[in-house]
Amino acid sequence: MSIKIFVPRDSAALALGADAVAKAIMAEAVRRKIAVHLVRNGSRGMLWLEPLVEVQTAKGRVAYGPVSPEDVAALFDANFFNGGKHSLSLGLTEELAYLKQQERLTFARVGITDPLSLEDYLAHDGYQGLRKALTMQAAAIMQQVTESGLRGRGGAAFPTGIKWQTVLNTAAPQKYIVCNADEGDSGTFADRMLMEGDPFVLIEGMTIAALAVGATQGYIYVRSEYPHSIAVLNEAISVARKAGYLGADILSSGKSFELEVRKAAGAYVCGEETALLESLEGKRGIVRAKPPLPAIAGLFGKPTVINNVISLASVPVILAKGAAFYKDYGMGRSRGTLPFQLAGNIKQGGLIEKAFGVTLRELLYDFGGGSASGRAIKAVQVGGPLGAYLPESQWDTPLDYEAYTALWAVLGHGGIVVHDDSADLAKLARYAMKFCAIESCGKCTPCRIGATRGVEVMDKIIAGHDRPAQIALLRDLCDTMLNGSMCAMGGMTPYPVLSALNHFAKDFGVVK
Amino acid sequence: MSPVYKPEMIAAIIATQQSRPGALLPILHDIQDALGYIPPGSVTQIASALNLSRAEVHGVITFYHHFRTTPPARHTIQICCAEACQSMGAERLVGHAEKKLAGRKQGEYELKPVYCLGLCASSPALMIDEELHARVTPERFDRLINDIGIKDIGHKNPEGKT
Numbered sequence: 001m002s003i004k005i006f007v008p009r010d011s012a013a014l015a016l017g018a019d020a021v022a023k024a025i026m027a028e029a030v031r032r033k034i035a036v037h038l039v040r041n042g043s044r045g046m047l048w049l050e051p052l053v054e055v056q057t058a059k060g061r062v063a064y065g066p067v068s069p070e071d072v073a074a075l076f077d078a079n080f081f082n083g084g085k086h087s088l089s090l091g092l093t094e095e096l097a098y099l100k101q102q103e104r105l106t107f108a109r110v111g112i113t114d115p116l117s118l119e120d121y122l123a124h125d126g127y128q129g130l131r132k133a134l135t136m137q138a139a140a141i142m143q144q145v146t147e148s149g150l151r152g153r154g155g156a157a158f159p160t161g162i163k164w165q166t167v168l169n170t171a172a173p174q175k176y177i178v179c180n181a182d183e184g185d186s187g188t189f190a191d192r193m194l195m196e197g198d199p200f201v202l203i204e205g206m207t208i209a210a211l212a213v214g215a216t217q218g219y220i221y222v223r224s225e226y227p228h229s230i231a232v233l234n235e236a237i238s239v240a241r242k243a244g245y246l247g248a249d250i251l252s253s254g255k256s257f258e259l260e261v262r263k264a265a266g267a268y269v270c271g272e273e274t275a276l277l278e279s280l281e282g283k284r285g286i287v288r289a290k291p292p293l294p295a296i297a298g299l300f301g302k303p304t305v306i307n308n309v310i311s312l313a314s315v316p317v318i319l320a321k322g323a324a325f326y327k328d329y330g331m332g333r334s335r336g337t338l339p340f341q342l343a344g345n346i347k348q349g350g351l352i353e354k355a356f357g358v359t360l361r362e363l364l365y366d367f368g369g370g371s372a373s374g375r376a377i378k379a380v381q382v383g384g385p386l387g388a389y390l391p392e393s394q395w396d397t398p399l400d401y402e403a404y405t406a407l408w409a410v411l412g413h414g415g416i417v418v419h420d421d422s423a424d425l426a427k428l429a430r431y432a433m434k435f436c437a438i439e440s441c442g443k444c445t446p447c448r449i450g451a452t453r454g455v456e457v458m459d460k461i462i463a464g465h466d467r468p469a470q471i472a473l474l475r476d477l478c479d480t481m482l483n484g485s486m487c488a489m490g491g492m493t494p495y496p497v498l499s500a501l502n503h504f505a506k507d508f509g510v511v512k
Numbered sequence: 513m514s515p516v517y518k519p520e521m522i523a524a525i526i527a528t529q530q531s532r533p534g535a536l537l538p539i540l541h542d543i544q545d546a547l548g549y550i551p552p553g554s555v556t557q558i559a560s561a562l563n564l565s566r567a568e569v570h571g572v573i574t575f576y577h578h579f580r581t582t583p584p585a586r587h588t589i590q591i592c593c594a595e596a597c598q599s600m601g602a603e604r605l606v607g608h609a610e611k612k613l614a615g616r617k618q619g620e621y622e623l624k625p626v627y628c629l630g631l632c633a634s635s636p637a638l639m640i641d642e643e644l645h646a647r648v649t650p651e652r653f654d655r656l657i658n659d660i661g662i663k664d665i666g667h668k669n670p671e672g673k674t
Binding site: 011012014015016047048050183184185186187188189192224225226227262263264265266267268279280281282283284285300341342343344345346349350372381385415417418419420423428431435438439 | 533534535536537538540541562568571572575576577578579594595596597598599600626627628629630631632633634635637639642644645646647
């Protein structure tokens, strides 16, 4: 019998040499005449341990990491293919505290299965949600999604069921399902990990959405910076189509759904849903005025469900296990789980799927183990480049949409970027304005011109020119951007800027 | 080297993509994948095939950071400059790269920033051509550019490390 060895194919593992490790393992196995079955799985999400190599043993999967090609011969010497001890041994993967303390619903299979094996997917409860949905009326599917309490995981947290219901209620000869995989926020990689580690769950979620609202065509809009995600999705779509899970007659139900991957072209603003639709139509990614909502007049003017990757990928488990099962996780009006992404200056960065309600302090220290530099953590930006910087006094607030709104902060897509005490928050505030200036679509004045003026004002503050007057000007400018911008690009850039100013005034030269 | 721009080649790409809804971006991607850039001379051809104005096509090409209208350098080095990488010294890495690559022939490389490669828990990250690299130290950077054939021309490593 051959030995089963897992070496991830996730971009984060590849960027740390996983391909070379896989090659070294196969070469060494041939040299030692050991039969090895190599599986290129997704990542378990413990990214400081990548490349994380696992071996199937009678007791379960045993992990070693981070493995470099130079370690491979010694691993063979240590009998790692039977779970032997080595200085890189981590023990049974499932017993690692980082994983054991998570609640993995959406990421249940990521890192475990071969992302492109439909057999593997089916053996791990895949397509049970779709099978159930095929026996249900559209209204009943809708009810499950609404009752689960699922809210948009892209950042806006709009109830998914209500969005779908609007599309269902709008009569049209053609409707679309669009997946927003333009994950441009720094500090986020959950969409990428899911697409590379379990593409079928996204395909299944989109197919269920199509059945629920009566759509027949879907698009996944993936950023061009994610070439591996694009390749995996294209392959998975072709496998699903061949097996009858996509196409003109899904599982002989008479229902049809076609799916296509579209490559973005490096514009951050296309993560905004209406700009994304413009881009899909072959135009510049310029934000549209709302109303009309995309649910009523979306892609090519037709009713369109547009959801983030994680929202759509959470639908199969809701259908398979029921709304009550999913709703049981979380707190308040934030139901279910959120895949948090711990990034930046952190010792143990990675993906942590937890029910809403966990605190930042728990994530930073219980999971993250403190800063990577070993210095004190100073500021934590939650929710991407448009999210607020949180000082230590706010780290005990539960991660919940409403609790964060009360702090004048956002959860966004669950990205958490850690900065140690060497960070200069005035410089980071300047960067927020600069990023907005680079990425603004240019449609509305507060964002297009405000961001450029914001960089100039920040330069004066940093240089120490007439600080009190410049800070008053900055606050005034942020007020205009917050209230006058058409979308979150200009409308939320004040979050990092003002939170930095309010909580870290010293960095702005304001003595406190 | 990138193949030379030929109208027949652009026409063939247009023909395979033209019937797709929203065909402009897929067409531009295919042209850039084949040639390394989008020749300004092809704008008229694309516009007339899709029944668009030249201004519309030009507008799309220049709106998106990914598209370029000049041939690329032999190697493109994109260092992530977003927040997560900043927190792990991306700025220092950019400074190191600029020093290291200073004085090279034009066309040998292009160094440019990128805003997030999705490798935020293994910062700082960069992409050389199509290949991703994470946890890049200045020493590792030197090895990486050496691997792609940008040899050391005698500049001292500014940090004095090996």
